[in-house]
Each structure stands twice: as structure tokens, then as C-alpha cells.
Amino acid sequence: MTVDQGRSTARHLSRQAGRGQADRGQADRGEIAQLQHALASNRTIGVAIGILVERYQLTPEAAFAFLSRHSQRTNRKVYDLAEELIATGNMPAEKDDSDRSG
Numbered sequence: 001m002t003v004d005q006g007r008s009t010a011r012h013l014s015r016q017a018g019r020g021q022a023d024r025g026q027a028d029r030g031e032i033a034q035l036q037h038a039l040a041s042n043r044t045i046g047v048a049i050g051i052l053v054e055r056y057q058l059t060p061e062a063a064f065a066f067l068s069r070h071s072q073r074t075n076r077k078v079y080d081l082a083e084e085l086i087a088t089g090n091m092p093a094e095k096d097d098s099d100r101s102g
Contacts, residue, residue: 041079048082
């Protein structure tokens, strides 16, 4: 390998390393945003669990299980149900299967 080839290879590797650092930085920012969203969601669900614990004298585990079952029955995310419970004070109603035509 000549000196010029070595320098060319070094420049190429340097550029690649710089791109890798930029990609990692972008990935880190994405992960931070995702973790912040998860934390906010966890807090919202926790508040909803607290409402159910107080209202129905449930354990936190039973309140979360209640939210999870309601989520499955209504085909809605636990977070969405928690937001509605906090906003309205009521659990969202389940759709009545008898309303379906078929």
C-alpha cells in the first residue's frame, strides 16, 4: 500500500466513523424520546390505578388487572382507558354486542 492509498483509506475510515457517531446520536435521541413517552404513560396509568384503588378498595395489582381486562374487551390501549378515566372520572363503556347487525 502506498502512502497515498493509506491516507485515502484513513480519510474513508474517518468519514465512516463520523457517520456512525451521528447515527448513534440520532438513535440515542430517539431512545430518550421513547423513554420519556413511556414514563409519561406509566404515570397516567398509575394515576388511573390510584383512582380505581380508592374508588373500589382494590389492590394496585387488581386495579391494573381490571384495566387490562377492560382494555382487551374494548380493544383499546390501557393508556387510552387511563386517560379517559382521569378526564371523566368514569371507565369508558363497553360497546353492546347486540347493536351489531349480522
